[in-house]
Amino acid sequence: MENKVTVRIYIDGKEMLYSDQNMVAAINSFLPYLTNDNLDELMKTFHTLKDHRRQKEYLAHLKAKVIPLLKPDMICDK
Numbered sequence: 001m002e003n004k005v006t007v008r009i010y011i012d013g014k015e016m017l018y019s020d021q022n023m024v025a026a027i028n029s030f031l032p033y034l035t036n037d038n039l040d041e042l043m044k045t046f047h048t049l050k051d052h053r054r055q056k057e058y059l060a061h062l063k064a065k066v067i068p069l070l071k072p073d074m075i076c077d078k
Contacts, residue, residue: 009016016022
């Protein structure tokens with residue numbers, strides 16, 4: 001049995017499309033109701049996520065340096 005979670009974003013009673021702006025608006029609408037402990041937990045989560053993304057970006061950057069780019073004169077058309 002598969003547990004499936006459905007998330008819908010409603011702003012002013014209207015269902016909104018998933019976009020960065022709409023998700024941020026939905027999150028921001030909840031922030032005033034959170035405690036300081038909740039906000040601290042969110043900040044830790046955000047920092048962890050950003051650090052993880054930075055690490056992945058850095059590793060991708062290093063990997064791209066190792067892979068040589070093909071020059072147009074090196075490409076063979078058969």
